[in-house]
Amino acid sequence: MGTGFMQFSMDKLFTLDLQRCACGGFHASQDHSEFFASMPQNPADLADDLIKMGVYKPQVLKLADQISRTEMLEMLVLERFSRRNPEKEPILREMIRQAGGLDQAMVAAFGPQASEFFTDTLRAGPYSRRRFLTQVMVAASVIGLTATQGHPELSTQAQGSLEKTDLRIGFIPITCATPIIMAEPLKFYEKHGLNVQVVKMPSWAAVRDSAIAGELDAYHMLSPMPISITLGLGSTAFPIKLASIENINGQAITVANKYKDTLKGPADFKGFTIGVPFPYSMHNLLIRYYLATGGLNPNTDVQINPVPPPDSVARLTVGDIDAMLMPDPFNQRAVFEGVGFLHMVSKDLWPGHPCCAFAASQSWIDANPNTFRAVNKAIIDGANYASQAENRAEIAKAISPREFLNQPEEVVAAVLTGQFEDGLGNTFDIPDRIDFDPYPWQSFAYWITSQLVRWDFLPEADADYSQIGQDIFLTDLARELAQELGQTPPTETLRTETLMFDTFDPSDPAAYIQAQIERFGV
Known part of the structure; x- marks a missing residue:
């Protein structure tokens, strides 16, 4: 990659928080300069990381991706089809043209508007109804074959129902994000019909701001964040749903x-x-x-x-x-x-x-309900895989590289396997030092809300525990998706939580707060 290209890309596509210096120039703020000091110095590696982080404008990357991916797919499909059925190639080309591309043709051929799509192709194309009907099933079969190639467990109907398949999910480079991160290199997203780019974010404030601005499809969030953002604590009120828990402990x-x-x-x-x-x-x-x-x-x-x-x-x-x-x-x-x-x-x-969670905005879920189910299902599937001790070493290797955690594999493995030193000369073997259970207990939301009240983040009058839990934690959906995956999630939504110094009864959070204050004086 030439330096001229890098200079153009950085000047035109990348905006930093800049401050004027006494030298007359502009430099990155301290936070940004510290963050980029850890970035690779090799231009090719740097560009790769900047793409991962979403620095390049999405429309530029999308255009580049569309050109190569669409052309390659269409060449592949049409070449195979014309070789086997040269007389039927025109109908396939017409279907692709009518749909606006091969990806759209796949969806249109099997989605809820399939009949309208076929009718429009017939009306607009140079084909008689009889000719169209005799060839459409053959063409659809080719499209269906391409849509599910590499994923025999996915039906073409399931593929066609997705509103979009190319997603960007933001994450912070920590082991709490394991299911979100590992689902890319270990192909859990692909298994569920999705093409996901996980985007490394510099801070939680950046995740929050990107969520509100609609710059990401979904996000890795701290479990209290969907509550705080939805209620407008520390930011503009913006409805966010907690879809599943990423990790427990950790x-x-x-x-x-x-x-x-x-x-x-x-x-x-x-x-x-x-x-x-x-x-x-x-x-x-x-x-x-x-x-x-x-x-x-x-x-x-x-x-x-x-x-x-x-x-x-x-x-x-x-x-x-x-x-x-x-x-x-x-x-x-x-x-x-x-x-x-x-x-x-x-x-x-x-x-x-609970610690971290997988989340998406209410508006995005409303616009992409089937895609939301698919991506949440991929996360729950991945979390179940990560919960099994025998998979932890493989996962540590998959998520340690620079584009993900950028940490020594032995450090990540120490966390995931629970075999670690504490810096005081002791060695421990605690397999659930971090664990992965995606079930979003409503009692988690109740405890979080109780502590937001206790420490004056949330007025007591606004602490409607039941409504906050039910509106923001999608417990029923998580259970349903887990069951579809053959898992056995809990049937209850609330449970008593046992902490080091007390027990939390979700039936009376206000009494719990008062007992804490009376016992400890704070």
Whole structure:
């Protein structure tokens, strides 16, 4: 790739947050410059990463993709068809022309408007009705063969019902996103008839803003985010649905090495600066829950700062933060780099707690109901695969490369297999340090909402627990899709949640909050 092309691409297609410098030029802001400092220096590799991250304008990539993919597919199909049935090739060409392309012809031939499509082809093309009817089934068979080639488990009817098949799903490079990420290299999306590009995002704020702007089809989100965004907490109110849970457990409280001999429990965090990935995250709610049990007020006795996960180890290294409750693999990466130790894995705070989720906007779901079911089904299918211990090493290898997590495979494997060192000289074997259970329990939504109320993120008057859970967590749909995959999901929607210091009864969240305040004074 020539430097001239790179310069044109960067100038015309890429917009950074720029600030004027004393030198008279413009430079990237600190956050962006730090982020791009970790990007590859080789132009070809850099372009590949920028494409993955969605930096190049979608219409440019779409045009390039359409030219090559459509031409190749049509050449392939028409060449095969003309070789076997030269007299019937014109009807296939006419069908493709009427539909606006081969992809559209596949959908039209088997979708709900199939009869209208055939009628329009007949009316507009130079074919008699009899000639058309005698040849259409042969042409449709070829289209159907192409649509399902490589996916024998998919019917042409299922393929044809999808509103769109080319999707962009944003993700943060953490192990919590395992089902979303691995579904691309391990072909779970392809299995369900989808062509998905997973797009690496720099921060949760970027995910939120891209969701609201409609720049992505679906997203990897922290499980409290669909609640906060739908309710307009910290952003414009925008209806988001939590479709399935990405991971349970999978976080840790990591502390800088200089506190190895002094930090024993929650009270010892007083005066610390603590990093969490986002204000509306399980990480923020869990660290607050833990600190309060030591008598600390998280609003006054410590400073809790949002830190993009990819920046967390560097911030811990230079002393910008003293500790963090972060998603992996960054806790394990801190141990790997010799700059921090694991004080506690989040499984100890709440076994089976939710962390991240797969989500989509209500407007996108309404416009693409069948596609939404297909992509959610692919995620649930992938999560089930990831839940099996024997698959974890394979998954670690698949998601570690630069275009995904960009982490040493041994660090990712330590998290996924649960065989890890804690930085204090101890070695552990905890297979469910991180686990994958896509079922979105309504009780998760209730607990999250209770803590948003407890810490003044959400007015108590606005905490309609049942409505929030039912409107935002798509529990019934997740159950239905899991059953279609042959899984045996729970039939209940609520359960009692057992945490380290108490038990949460979803039938009375207000009483739970009051009991917490009375017991710990915060």
